[in-house]
Amino acid sequence: MRWTKYPGRGCARTVGLLPAVRSASRGSAHILGGLILIVVTSVSVFAIFLLAATPEKHLAVYSVVANYSLPLVQREGRAYVGLLEVLEPLGTVSAKSEGPRWRLRYNNVEGDFQIGKSHARVQGRDADLAGKFFVENGRGIIPVTALGSLLPRFLGGPVTLHEASGRLFIGSVGTHFTASLSADNPPRLVFHFSAPVNPTVATEPGALRMTFSREPVVAPASPTLTFGNKIIPSAIYSESNGAAVVTVNAAIPVIASFSNDGRTVTISATSASSSNPTSTGGQNAAPPTQEATGTPPPVQPTPAPAVPTAVSRRYFAVVDASHGGDDHGETLSPTLLEKDVTVALAHSLRQELESRGIPTLVLRDSDANLSLDQRATFANASRSAIYIALHASTGGRGVRVYTALLPLGGDDRGAFRAWTTAQHAALPLSQITANAVAAEFQKRQIPVRTLTAPLRPLNNVIGPAIAVEVAPQGSDFSQLTAPDYQQLVTSAVATAIAATRDQLGSAP
Amino acid sequence: MAVILRTTIPRHLIIAMAVLLVAVLGLSVYAWNMRKTAAATPVASTDTRPLAPPVAGPTERATLYVAHDDDGTLRPEFALIPLPSGRQQRAEELLRALLSRYLDKSSPHVLGPGADIHSVFLVDPGVAVIDLNGAFANTHRSGVLVEDLTIASLIHTISANTPGILKVKILVDGQERDTLAGHADLSSFYDVPAVNQLATQLQSAQ
Secondary structure: OOOOOOOOOOOOOOOOOOHHHHHHHHHHHHHHHHHHHHHHHHHHHHHHHHHHHOOOOEEEEEOOOOEEEEEOEEEOOEEEEEHHHHHHHHOOEEEEEEOOEEEEEEOOEEEEEEOOOOEEEEOOEEEEOOOOOEEEOOEEEEEHHHHHHHHHHHHOOOEEEEOOOOEEEEOOOOEOEEEEEOOOOOOOEEEEEOOOOOOEEEEEOOEEEEEEOOOOEOOOOOOEEEOOOOOOOEEEEEEEOOEEEEEEEOOOOEEEEEEHHHOEEEEEEOHHHHOOOOOOOOOOOOOOOEEEOOOOOOOOOOOOOOOOOHHHHOOOEEEEEOOEOOEOOOEEEOOEEHHHHHHHHHHHHHHHHHHOOOOEEEOOOOOOOOOHHHHHHHHHHHOOOEEEEEEEOOOOOOEEEEEEOOOOOOOOEOOEOOHHHOOHHHHHHHHHHHHHHHHHHHHOOOOEEEEEEOEOOHHHOOOOEEEEEEOOOOOOHHHHHOHHHHHHHHHHHHHHHHHOHHHHHOOO | OHHHHHHHOOHHHHHHHHHHHHHHHHHHHHHHHHHHHHHHOOOHHHHOOOOOOOOOOOEEEEEEEEEEOOOOEEEEEEEEEEOOOOHHHHHHHHHHHHHHHHHOOOOOOOOOOOOOEEEEEEEOOOEEEEEEOHHHHHOOOOOHHHHHHHHHHHHHHHHHHOOOOOEEEEEEOOEOOOEOOOOEEOOOOEEHHHHHHHHHHHOOOO
16 A cells, blocks of 8 residues: 655744844734644644544454454445455455546456446446445445445355444354343343354443454344343343444443353353342442453353243244255255255254244254154144244255145044144144245345145144245355355244244244 | 298188178277267166057047246146046046156156156045056155145146046055155145145246
8 A cells, every 4th residue: 555645734934034023023923823822722622522523434344254344434425435445355356447447356256337437337247336436546435335235246145234333244254142141149141152252341330331343243133132130131232333232231230251262251240249139239339430351351150041031941943954864855966965954054043043032942953863753743842933844955946935735624633633734723823934934035035935835744743834945046056055045044034933923922 | 921821821811801800890899889878878768758648538638737847837738638438547647648748858847767657546535546656756856846846746637637536645656655755745645625726836936
């Protein structure tokens, strides 16, 4: 990078004045000098105030290659960012200016931009920038809004843009978390993160705030987590200016301790307050504001929460990785079996569901033989609110969501429920769930169909049950094993399940 | 050596031997090529023959519900098929006509080589039993949608052209089997109205 240095202009010189005039003007010069000093000081103070009041906006970029932060600039009322700077840490990138045209090459993908135009061409295809393209000091800048649609074309994978908070996730890099409150007195709030975290921790009266500026922490299903406890009533997730913030509201002074290589953060009462567990906080009980940045505080051993929150007492969702053991399912390629893909999908779906606060049981976690009857029995015994069977296929494109194919009349006899049509009573709710899942896929522009299928054990499950068959979006079968695609699919399913949670939870 | 050959073996014998040698070499090369060609030719190509039409019965217009893998749909196709008068033979011929469509080179829903139907039994009241051969199930592609299409195609074709069928059971080589190819359940009877609903769903690409 080349920097141009400009000469300073902070001093003035007075030359060529006669001594008489000099003496006569000495008094007024002092006054003038004082005025100038006051003005300069005022302007400086005002500028400092302005800079302090409006902190520089940033875009935090999270990817498997690197996490980094880029400054944003305002042009025509929009936030802009340098495209080359966004792509540079991710691969080989070069840019070339030719008059009004600015060409960018990222690995083998070429983009063609024109100054003042709100459209560009990437790999010969038109791309909408949602704002004019500018070149400043040789840097091509584009509206931040355009990153969501433009980057997948360069990177060949999905990106998730949180525009309002200036956070960009490239691929499946999100760090999810769950929170559970122990039944100790005073209670402890335990956060489990899917990857190590190292937040900045700050306490203030009535709250403890963890700011994640380097980690790709993503929101749980609901930004406000309530625990039904007077001492630690809630935790709130928010995002702003490239950082995620989790604020724990507490009625007593609390501290954060880290364990499990930074994957677990336990919020517990300070030793002073824990000796007086009946203390009900407020301003007086809160400790003086303290700030602890960088390395986590001294680690205290954190046992697993003795009693999880009420919602985790039973599994809300049962995820079934179909096939397994001797049953390979479809041979997707000479080296890829359906049973292996379904396990990976199940793990991903469990993570997505749990990050939304949905306790999830995965029926098959390894390459085990599990009969269809056993799967149905486990699902029924768990009395879960939803059973989701996962399949993978090379046939067709996108995703199919299935419900059970049952006789229209039903087969039940008196008080007994037929095993082959046990799904009958729950079928309407299964169809509602399947439609919700399909709608979520449509939102994400993934081809989707809802169908019925003679697919066991859907018909043997007494609660709402669906099956999701995942096929690649194009002809590239390897997409089935791509973590990005798997997360795209499972996050859609999890979002739909979270959205229908109330209906599913109220099912008998 | 040449001197010995000229003195001991007559000239015409040498020419005859040379001709024979060239012929042997030529045939060897030809046989080698034939062997390579035979090895490269898939066995399936010998099995994808259209099934023989029935020997008796007037030709009738029937609707076959043909699965299309490209868009995962079931599409009605009209065919003129010689159909016998007996309901059972009629049902068998319908399914054989459907299979011949699938075993054709331009099949939109490829079945494995040798796939066939042993027989169809119509059992009162309203039950049809389709007995597939082992090759049909053993070589069927695995997948929820692809198996769903096969089941819907067979049952919807037979029920649409043979009134009165309410339930269908599918056997393989006369035996019960858990699934067709790992997904579609074959352990239960199929409810025809339910399968007809499925067929309607499958006739739409969305």
